[in-house]
Amino acid sequence: MSPTQVFVVITAYFLLLIFISWLTSRKADQLSFFNANKSSPWFLVAYGMLGATLSGVTFISVPGEVGNSSFSYLQFVLGNLVGYWLIALVLLPFYYRLNLISIYSFLEERMGFYSLKTASFFFLLSKVIGAAFRLYLVALVLQLAFFDAFGIPFAVSVCLSVLLIWLYTYRAGIKTIVWTDTLQTTFLVLAVIFTIYEISSRLGVSSREIVQSIHTSDLSQVFFFDWRSPNFFLKQFVAGIFMTLVINGMDQDIMQKNLTCKSLKEARKNMFVFSSFFVFVVLLFLGLGAMLYQYAAQIGLAVPDATDQLYPFLALNYLGKAVAVAFLLGITAAAFSSADSALTAMTTSFCVDFLSIGAGSKSAGLRYRKWVHLGFSALLIVVILIFRMINNESVVVAVFKAAGYTYGPILGVFLFSFFNKQKIHDRWVPLVAVLAPVLSFVISSFSEEIFHGYKFGFELLILNGMLTVAGLYLLVNRK
Template sequence: MSGASGWGLAIDGVVILLYFLVIVGIGLYAGRNNKSLQDFALGGHKIPWWAVLASIVAAETSAATFLGTPAEGFKTRSFAYAQLAIGTVLARIIIAWLFIAPYFRYKVQSIYEFLTIRFGPRTKDTASSIFLLGRVLGIGVRLYLGGVILVVIWRFLFPGAPVTLETYFWGIVFITLVTTFYTAIGGIKAVVWTDLIQACLMLGAVVFALFTILNHIPGGLGEVHRQLSTQDTSMFQTGWDAAKPFGDALRGMLENPYTIMAALIGSTFLTMATHGTDQDMVQRMLTAENVAKSRFSLVLSGLADIPIVLAFLGVGMLLWVRYQVTPDSSLPSAHNEVFAYYIIHEMPVGIRGIIIAGVFATMMGSTSAALNALATAFIRDFYQPYIRPQATEQQSIRAARISTAVFGLLMILVATGAAYTVLETNITIIPLALGVLGYGYGSLLGVFLLGVLTEKRGNDVANVVAMLLGVVAVLFLGKVNLPGVSLHFQPDLHFQPVNWDFGTLMPAWWPAIAWPYYVFIGCTVTFLLAILFPRRESDPAQL
């Protein structure tokens, strides 16, 4: 390594180190006055709306967005993925006027407490369990990208050195441990204020990346237009092939994740679940001073999604043009690694360090919020009601910090499994990360909609059965094919890929429905089954 490159790496290293010190310092400072679980979970309802807005944006813009969305643009050479943002805006408007007010009115810390008030403890316990499992899996999958950036750095520092699953593992461990440390101490205030910095850094990084990549393309915008003129780059796509018979055309449309129908139906229901029934997102909204400011932050964050996702897709498309015009034999075969490769190898010194810090920022922002939400839900829904009903505030905060660490360890295991799966299949991370949420979140949305839209329907036992059948419906009706790993001990300890194909029991003519529709399927099945049963006299009083 030359002296110049050595100095460049040193400068980048200092920039990244400063970023970590600032983030951890803010996290620790923010948590200095956490004297109750409400302070730890909701920040005393004293967070300004603009900080809540930035926190929501940072949570949505995970590493799966920072590296995964450019991978979608690089792979598809279109803005089709961005049309899903239409559904996110529609969903936020519905959530703002349907869910937010009841959560504030009944002063819940875990939103699943609302289900206890409305139906009873069984519904609450099932919903909270689905959230805990789904969020660990969802964030764990995203954390795999923490390994990606460090693997690309490793290849840059040590050309020719082997890259194994262990290389990804240590990158995942590093990011998770740092994030878990400041989240466990600082609580939701640490999450929101560090998210504000991370959102600003992320937005600045993607804007700079767009201009830098364009500057590195010989011929500039003219060459970009020439290369992309042969591609269907349009944002709005129906997925309908009029040349095929009706049945085949319908099947093709339902199997395509990036269509206008997927945006209006699939993405709307998916966002209603992730932003209305997921403790991770809703907890941020509940830190606002009142209902009106919470609603404003939520809707405005949806409008911000559209230019953000277009920018990230633009990065991927420009990268495709860049490497079409000037091919690079060392370009990674994994689409998820292309943007990271460009950052490490072609960004200017110093700026490169800032953008790498931006990648870390997106991972830490979404992970810290998830850890805090997981801890809050576990303490309010299981620890205080069942494990230690007489717990003091200090005991509850201590338990929340311990559970934060435990959930961090679980995420490391999931992220390592995701890294192995991506290495074996070379799939892009977005469908995997968002698809995982779809398996159970439809059931969550179905039972919450039953709670807010009806007064005398649904009971505590029938709801549990309906929610479980909602999950089953997604797996089978969606013909879900789950990649996974298993441990084998002969002749030595090693991973072996496994495949769970739920589509084998469905008829051949049934479509393998695309992942944006999973929540819609689960929600519909859960709601229609649960609404058949009236409230029993033994169930809690109506709201």
């Protein structure tokens, strides 16, 4: 695609987002920003959550990873499915009963002032790094596809991208995002379907033959039972459950969408339907990955060392203009659907948990919320530019993985608050929340020596959370 064509596609896309923002932000108030006045249709939320859950990292990485670990990711996704059911049956009733805006606000009454601030802080830290990392990857693609051709610096393109997100979210927040996510999910799914169709056409096979070729391929193995392998079924499955409970059920970003539904009954329907579609879409991504490798082998193309580059390389250079447009829209939609909701969730969490700005706040609260929203937008720009300055992909990925450690304390605090009613020495909770990830990192680094060859994977989150729980029990006020 030429830079001009890229510009036309991206410009049309954002004009459509801004138009949706204008429609949804009329008569918007503080409550609209925080929970969409609890008026979102459940089916709209369910469909839109696909785009927010499948980030730009997933969009690129899952197909590429098929060449390294086959379909083993599906073991993790099956655990995700159970995790979503637990959220629907356990966490959503709890949140709706307390009528929460920020899901962390109940911690102050249950455990204390510092426990609330600790959980909210670790969420903000995780979300800033995660959202910046995802936008950074997409900004690199856009830089190569468009901005470099016109000599526009990376810093300018990043500022422009974040400004556009701020522009269509600053008035109505989550109310706008519920609707824009549906658009972005559509582009994301269509990109995968278009690519699969184009590859099947070039390979000269029917849909039935596609399924058969994937099934008989060496890349289609799903279950692995070597307990020392990072892909061992049990640890992938259990880790999938806990990862979903934390990164979705205990994450303000995802839960804020669920809490926009009109009632608990509708929120549950949303979660059950969404989780079913989620498994199906991941299967599409895995199938696409197998087809990408088959097509690369047929045309004699060497697979890049960084398998993440396989899908974008083929889509933009070998599969025609229609697939290139679909891919560009798909990866942009995937990244921006997770970034815009992250920005709104961070604003909500900081306003409610740190500034005590509620839904009923008047003009002063509204003004502060707008400044917080702008401040987090600027922070995203700064973190992305720091990633660029590092200019070392392995270091940037390591920073992103390190952010995953910060979800362990959130898991630990939630578990402790749910199952223990004892008072604790609350002022020491931040120390426990810092020590648990550090200790988890040390154990993970030497796990092969300590546990006879065992390597930690996603289940490290469980260890991190359990260490946090253990530390909190040490803080119980024995009096």
